[in-house]
Structure formats: structure tokens, C-alpha cells
Amino acid sequence: MHNSLDLFGDRQELETICIADADIRFMRAFYSKAVADRYRDILFNETPWRQHTIRVWGKEHPQPRLDAWYGDSGARYSYSGISMEPNAWTQTLLSIKSDVEHIAGVRFNSVLINLYRDQQDSVGWHSDDEPELGRNPVIGSLSLGETRTFKLKHKTKKQEKPLAIDLTHGSLLVMAGATQQCWLHAIDKERATKDPRINLTFRSIHKNTGRH
């Protein structure tokens, strides 16, 4: 099923986002609309979504999105004090993983899936720089459903302009090189009504350092 030609979108171009201290590529039509619709619906319905509580400045808050973590057994992962044991891969996720690996040129052993239920869900400024991801991680980020704006800002160089990329249905963003070391990213809440959006960030956890 994987290699059939109509799996992917018409414009299989990998654009380079030219910014300093980063290596970011974007493929707008990674999946065709039909395939993206199907994966969006399957993942929306079949994922065991959870809402974590995070502690910020000593106060507990429900995270403004739902998520789920999948990976090879042993690919433990933690952020903001949350430690997650991965769910076992599904056939759907293994198919998607293999497609993303084909473009990203690396193998992944885990994926964090986020569900932004509506315009009020968001993710604050951060980088994917947890120690278990190693130095200069390659992150493959697939978006399904509503378009949301992915913002980037340089951590130290004020002269580097912040950037906003619309992550459309079926698009793939690949972040590599120094991107996580030098830039922060976020998805803001919005005022206009938004349908749900699912984002999958494929990652490679270095198992020996994952001792959280």
C-alpha cells in the first residue's frame, strides 16, 4: 500500500526554510487529501488521548491539549516532569512512520501525538531539546486536520526575525541540525474558531540516557 503513487500529494517538493542556525524543510503535500483525511479520522478515534497536568511556578494546570506517546518498548520520554511509558505501535502509526522516515532520511523509535481540540488548545514556547533526544535531533512533524500556525523564534540572536509557518493538513515539517539548540517553537491559542488538529512528532530516543 505504501509505495502506491497516489499515496502522496501532487506537489512532492521539499522546501528549505532558510533561516540561520537551523535546518528546516517543509513538504506541503506530503500526503494527498484523501490519505490525510483517512489518517486524521483513524487517529482521532483510535488514540487513547490523555490530558496531563503540569506544574508551572508551583501551581498545577491541565495542559491545553491532549496527547499520546508511542514507541519501541524502552523508549521512555519525559518533559515538564511528566514521564511517559510508550504505547505499542499500531499498524497505522508504523505505516506513517515509514513514510516520514523515507523523507527525513533517518529512523525514528517514538512519536508524540498532540490533539489540539479547538482554538483554545496550544503549546507554549519550547524546543525539543530533552537530553534523551541527543544533540541536533531530527524531528519529523506531520500535521493533520485544521491548519495552525507554527511559530519560531531564535533563542539569543535578536536580529533573526521570528518566523510563522502554516502547518496545513497532510504537511510534513522536518527539523534538524541546530534548530532545537538555537530556536524555540510554539503554537498559540487563536481567537477564530478552529476544528481539531492532530500533530505527530516522530523522534529518536537514545535509550541509554532515558532514565527519568
Ligand SMILES: O=C(O)CCC(=O)C(=O)O
Ligand atoms: O503541534 C505542533 O506542530 C508542535 C508540537 C510540538 O512542538 C511538540 O509536541 O513538541
Ligand SMILES: [Mn+2]
Ligand atoms: Mn516541540
